[in-house]
Amino acid sequence: MSSNKFCTNCGQKLNSESKFCNNCGNQIDGGSSVKKDKVLGNASSSKFKWVNMVVAVLFFGVIFIYFTTTKTKEEKVISNQPQIMESNSYPIGNFTMKPINAATQDGNVIISLDDVKQNKFVSFTYQGQNSAVPLLAYINEDGQVVTAVRMCEPCNSESFHINGDELVCDACGTTWEINNLNAISGSCGKYPPDPLPSKLVDDKIIIAESAIANWSRRV
Numbered sequence: 001m002s003s004n005k006f007c008t009n010c011g012q013k014l015n016s017e018s019k020f021c022n023n024c025g026n027q028i029d030g031g032s033s034v035k036k037d038k039v040l041g042n043a044s045s046s047k048f049k050w051v052n053m054v055v056a057v058l059f060f061g062v063i064f065i066y067f068t069t070t071k072t073k074e075e076k077v078i079s080n081q082p083q084i085m086e087s088n089s090y091p092i093g094n095f096t097m098k099p100i101n102a103a104t105q106d107g108n109v110i111i112s113l114d115d116v117k118q119n120k121f122v123s124f125t126y127q128g129q130n131s132a133v134p135l136l137a138y139i140n141e142d143g144q145v146v147t148a149v150r151m152c153e154p155c156n157s158e159s160f161h162i163n164g165d166e167l168v169c170d171a172c173g174t175t176w177e178i179n180n181l182n183a184i185s186g187s188c189g190k191y192p193p194d195p196l197p198s199k200l201v202d203d204k205i206i207i208a209e210s211a212i213a214n215w216s217r218r219v
Contacts, residue, residue: 074181074195078146082200084117085143090178095162097123097136097150109207111137116145116205121162123150126212133212134158136193137205140179141165145200147207148181148193153219155188167192191218 005014009026019028071079098119103110109126116122121138134150150158157171166175166184174186183189194215198207 072180072182074192077195077197078140078144078180081144081146081195081198082205083143084113084145084200085139087143088120088139088141090120090162090164092164095121097121097160099123102126102135104209107209109135109209109212110204113200113203113205126209128213133215135196135207135212136160137198138162138167138178142179145198145205146178146181146195147198147205148195149212149215150193151217152188152193153191153217160193194218 005016005018005028006012007014007021007024007026007028010021010024012021012023014021014028020026021028098121100111100115100119100122102124104126111122111124116137116139121136123134123136126133126135135147136150137145137147140146150160152158152160152169152172152174155169155172155174157169159170161168161170162178163175165178167178167181168175169186169188172186172188174188175184176182176189176192177184181192181195183192196207196211196215198205200206
């Protein structure tokens, strides 16, 4: 029956037949330096592989978290929009915008909450001192009101419709998700109607006039 002994270098418990310490590689009984180097080399290689695996897992984990948690500019604006209904849906087909009137007062552009709730998807225009800016508002599936510049900038279209859960440009056919304006298809997908922050005050939806007046085309 084999008895155990201990490494004189690190104190690791060893089998009596051991020639080298399997922990530090110390030569026990007349083993060659080649064997010692091999033992140490194998241990080092194994540790190196584990380090590489841990680094790789951490790297891809960070990348995954970044792309799954980072919001687009459109998502950031829409996530803070007021909720005016519990939920909302649109039929499959061509649900068109309904024109409504907007008022400019005390540095704000104001539209009626009732107009938006009744029509769900509306168009209106801000008339500034030097230019007019076309605008739209619609209720997304989460019941939030989305207010935005009514323009598909690459193709200069100001006309849109909603088909189910998609916002569609009438000129080029590009589509976006109505909940967050993420691109679905089409050549103008990078440039959805640019969302503008708005708030609900009593029975009015209010957009800061400065946000509209300072808006500039992205392309």
